[in-house]
Amino acid sequence: MIILHHVPQSRSMRVLWLLNELAVPFQLVVHPFDKSLRDPEYLSISPAGRVPGLEIDGETMFESGAMLEYLCERFPEAGMGRLPGALDRVDWLQWVHFAETVSQHCAALTQQHVALYEDHMRSPIVMKLEAARLKKCYAAIEARLSTPVENRDHLLTSGFSAADIAVGQAVYMGLHYATLEGFPETAAWYARITERPAFQASLPEPGQGIYTRDFYPVPEG
Numbered sequence: 001m002i003i004l005h006h007v008p009q010s011r012s013m014r015v016l017w018l019l020n021e022l023a024v025p026f027q028l029v030v031h032p033f034d035k036s037l038r039d040p041e042y043l044s045i046s047p048a049g050r051v052p053g054l055e056i057d058g059e060t061m062f063e064s065g066a067m068l069e070y071l072c073e074r075f076p077e078a079g080m081g082r083l084p085g086a087l088d089r090v091d092w093l094q095w096v097h098f099a100e101t102v103s104q105h106c107a108a109l110t111q112q113h114v115a116l117y118e119d120h121m122r123s124p125i126v127m128k129l130e131a132a133r134l135k136k137c138y139a140a141i142e143a144r145l146s147t148p149v150e151n152r153d154h155l156l157t158s159g160f161s162a163a164d165i166a167v168g169q170a171v172y173m174g175l176h177y178a179t180l181e182g183f184p185e186t187a188a189w190y191a192r193i194t195e196r197p198a199f200q201a202s203l204p205e206p207g208q209g210i211y212t213r214d215f216y217p218v219p220e221g
Helices: 012-022 064-074 089-115 124-145 162-174 184-194 197-202
Strands: 003-006 027-030 053-056 059-061
Touching (some): 003 012, 012 197, 089 162, 124 184
Parallel strands (some): 003 027
Antiparallel strands (some): 003 053
C-alpha cells in the first residue's frame, strides 16, 4: 500500500502528479495547511511537520525529491525515471533537483503573501527580490528549452519524465507570483505538460489549496 500525505498546491503535488502518471494504486490523505501537521501522529511520518509524507514498502519518506527518485526506481516500467547508465541520467537528476531551487523562492513568496496575515509583517523588498530570483529560474528553464536539439519538447532529449513533473509543478506554484511573459519556450512547454490527464488529476478541488488568488502581484513601495 502506498499512502501519500498531501496538502493541495504544496510540494506534495509533484508526488501526486507522478503517482497519477505511474498509474499505481495509492491512498491519498489530504491535510489542511495548518498546525495539525505538528500532531505527534503525523510527526512520526514527517518529523519536520511538512508535506509530502509517503508511506511505502513498510518505510516512511519525507523529502519529495527522494520520493520521486524512489518511485521512478520502484516502477521503472512507466519510464518516468532515467536509471543509472541511461544517456539522460545526469540531466534527469539535475532537473529533478532544480525544482527545489524554484520551490524555495515560491516558499519565500508564499510566506510573505499567504502565511503572514498582517501587512506590517510583510516585506515588499523581500517580495521583489524573491520574484526576481524566481524569474531567473524561469530564464534557466528557457535556456534549456531553447537549446537547438531536435524535438526539444521536454527538459530531456529522451522525452517526458519526472524531471518535467518536478520542475513543472514548481512553475505551477511560481505562476502565482511571476508570469512567464518573456519566456516563450517555457510557456509552451508548461502548456504541453499541464494538458496531461495526470496533472489535471493532481489539481485541487475548488476552495481547497494554499492559494486564495490566482496571482499575487508585487506590492508597490
